[in-house]
Amino acid sequence: MKRREFIKKTGASGLLAGSLISAAPAVHAGTKIKWKMVTTWPKNFPGLGTGANNLARLITEMSGGRLRVKVYGAKELVPAFEVFDAVSRGTAQMGHGAAYYWKGKVPAAQFFAAVPFGMNAQEMNAWLYYGGGEKLWQDLYQSFNIIPTAAGNTGVQMGGWFNKEINSVTDLKGLKMRIPGLGAEVLKRAGGTPVSLPGGEIYTSLQSGAIDATEWVGPYNDLAFGLYKAAKYYYYPGWHEPGSVLEALINKKAYAELPSDLQSIVMNACKIVNADMLAEYTARNNTALHTLVSKHKVQLRPFPDDVLKKLAQLSEVVVKEVAAKDKHAQKIYQSFYNFREQAMAWGKISEQAFLRAREL
Numbered sequence: 001m002k003r004r005e006f007i008k009k010t011g012a013s014g015l016l017a018g019s020l021i022s023a024a025p026a027v028h029a030g031t032k033i034k035w036k037m038v039t040t041w042p043k044n045f046p047g048l049g050t051g052a053n054n055l056a057r058l059i060t061e062m063s064g065g066r067l068r069v070k071v072y073g074a075k076e077l078v079p080a081f082e083v084f085d086a087v088s089r090g091t092a093q094m095g096h097g098a099a100y101y102w103k104g105k106v107p108a109a110q111f112f113a114a115v116p117f118g119m120n121a122q123e124m125n126a127w128l129y130y131g132g133g134e135k136l137w138q139d140l141y142q143s144f145n146i147i148p149t150a151a152g153n154t155g156v157q158m159g160g161w162f163n164k165e166i167n168s169v170t171d172l173k174g175l176k177m178r179i180p181g182l183g184a185e186v187l188k189r190a191g192g193t194p195v196s197l198p199g200g201e202i203y204t205s206l207q208s209g210a211i212d213a214t215e216w217v218g219p220y221n222d223l224a225f226g227l228y229k230a231a232k233y234y235y236y237p238g239w240h241e242p243g244s245v246l247e248a249l250i251n252k253k254a255y256a257e258l259p260s261d262l263q264s265i266v267m268n269a270c271k272i273v274n275a276d277m278l279a280e281y282t283a284r285n286n287t288a289l290h291t292l293v294s295k296h297k298v299q300l301r302p303f304p305d306d307v308l309k310k311l312a313q314l315s316e317v318v319v320k321e322v323a324a325k326d327k328h329a330q331k332i333y334q335s336f337y338n339f340r341e342q343a344m345a346w347g348k349i350s351e352q353a354f355l356r357a358r359e360l
């Protein structure tokens with residue numbers, strides 16, 4: 001089978017690969033609008049950076065070129081951790097990143113990226129779209145002139161890369177590890193030293209020994225960064241990121257100036273990318289894990305149960321502290337955990353029961 005045919009038949013290059021507009025002239029006449037999208041990812045980074053590219057392309061194509069979005073990688077226009085401010089100020093009309101990167105400014109934002117032992121991708125989407133989560137998120141960013149929405153999900157991440165085995169909680173003591181969000185605070189309570197680094201700086205930091213361990217995403221992305229060359233043990237599961245939501249940030253003023261059809265295109269393109277990215281991660285993690293283990297001889301290890309139990313206890317404390325910071329955080333926390341409780345009850349007799357049945 002020729003490559004092009006193969007891609008066509010299997011959809012190997014992803015849902016968004018095919019051009020959605022034909023060669024026909026643009027149906028919609030009118031003003032052409034240009035937007036900038038700043039991102040926290042290295043330009044074109046697999047999954048995350050390409051997800052941002054897909055989002056920009058979809059908006060441009062679905063609008064027949066009336067709204068053109070240009071993507072900037074981290075540091076091209078602003079550094080990774082200044083994406084939020086750039087969109088807030090209107091330096092860029094859009095951003096793509098993850099909400100836990102803004103924890104210094106908006107601690108409750110972390111609920112909308114990843115909560116340790118929180119909810120998986122399917123449950124997060126359910127909460128955001130049908131459980132009131134998205135409304136709480138938008139209220140939280142209101143005063144920053146930003147509209148946030150989900151635009152991607154990695155699924156359950158991996159626990160990370162370590163130079164030594166983790167056999168008990170004491171092995172975490174003194175460990176200098178790159179880990180974002182609430183998971184960072186949990187590691188700190190377990191005696192470790194969390195380090196905040198954007199993706200693009202992880203490999204060299206691990207290689208040079210500036211950090212002892214790191215988490216990043218999962219097999220697909222970790223293979224792309226070559227993390228297996230800098231650490232030997234690859235731990236699972238990603239207790240700290242059970243279904244990380246990637247975030248589209250939209251400048252509120254720029255959005256308000258769009259005609260309603262373009263507004264709809266922007267929001268729906270985010271929804272498409274949200275679903276597409278999870279499918280891509282699921283598919284590519286499968287093959288990348290195989291490559292890591294069989295080709296690069298990575299040592300795959302589960303965290304011991306007592307380590308996970310301890311981390312879960314510490315997580316509960318940490319999350320409650322964030323919730324206690326202000327009224328809005330408390331409201332988000334309540335909503336999140338009420339939803340999680342219901343999701344767990346249903347999950348037990350649906351996904352969990354099925355996964356168990358499949359293994360019998």
Ligand code: CA
Binds near residue numbers: 157215216217241
């Ligand atoms: Ca991660």
